[in-house]
Amino acid sequence: xxxxxxxxxxxxxxxxxxxxxxxxxxxxxxxxxxxxxxxxxxxxxxxxxxxxxxxxxxxxxxxxxxxxxxxxxxxxxxxxxxxxxxxxxxxxxxxxxxxxxxxxxxxxxxxxxxxxxxxxxxxxxxxxxxxx
Numbered sequence: 001x002x003x004x005x006x007x008x009x010x011x012x013x014x015x016x017x018x019x020x021x022x023x024x025x026x027x028x029x030x031x032x033x034x035x036x037x038x039x040x041x042x043x044x045x046x047x048x049x050x051x052x053x054x055x056x057x058x059x060x061x062x063x064x065x066x067x068x069x070x071x072x073x074x075x076x077x078x079x080x081x082x083x084x085x086x087x088x089x090x091x092x093x094x095x096x097x098x099x100x101x102x103x104x105x106x107x108x109x110x111x112x113x114x115x116x117x118x119x120x121x122x123x124x125x126x127x128x129x130x131x132x
Contacts, residue, residue, distance in 0.1 A: 001069070001100070002098060002099050002100040003098065003099055003100070004099065004101040004103065005054070005099050005101065005103040005104060005107070006103075007055075008047065008051050008055075008074065010099070011050045011051050011054070012043075012047050012048050013098070014050070014094060014095065014098065014107075015043055015046050015047045015050060016043060017094050017098060018090060018091060018094040019032070019039075019043060019046070021090045021093070021094060022087065022090055025086060027082075027086055027088065028082070028083050028087060031071065031075060031079070031083065034122050035071055035074065045062065048060040048061075049062070049064070050107070052104065053107075053110055054103060054107060054110075062117070064114070064118060064125075065117075065118065065121040068118045068121065068122055069121060069122055069125040072125070072126070073124045073125075073129070074087075077122075077126050079119075079122065081119060084115045084118070084119050087115065088106075088111060088112060089116055091107075091108070091111045092108050092111075095107060095108060
């Protein structure tokens with residue numbers, strides 16, 4: 001029987017397992033490996049993000065839209081829906097490999113919504129930049 005996601009330790013495990021897959025992915029790993037210089041700090045921040053998102057604990061401080069827009073600009077606006085799809089597939093697979101229960105479905109749903117918002121934000125940011 002798989003474990004329920006109940007606390008920060010579970011999220012820490014999830015985030016670490018997930019980003020091991022992301023870093024090794026042939027299609028999208030380079031986006032992360034080129035930009036992120038301190039993986040420990042990054043993983044901690046992402047655990048804060050998901051803890052805030054899932055358990056309403058106020059730990060995450062940041063602006064995901066701005067960060068993703070900067071990353072997209074760094075890569076000459078080459079990030080597409082395909083990269084987000086790969087990211088989402090790894091997220092769902094990692095959740096399903098290690099956990100079960102309502103929080104798994106909640107995290108899948110929230111990741112889908114978040115990826116849509118981030119991609120739309122990047123698209124709008126590209127339009128604004130091209131108008132300058």
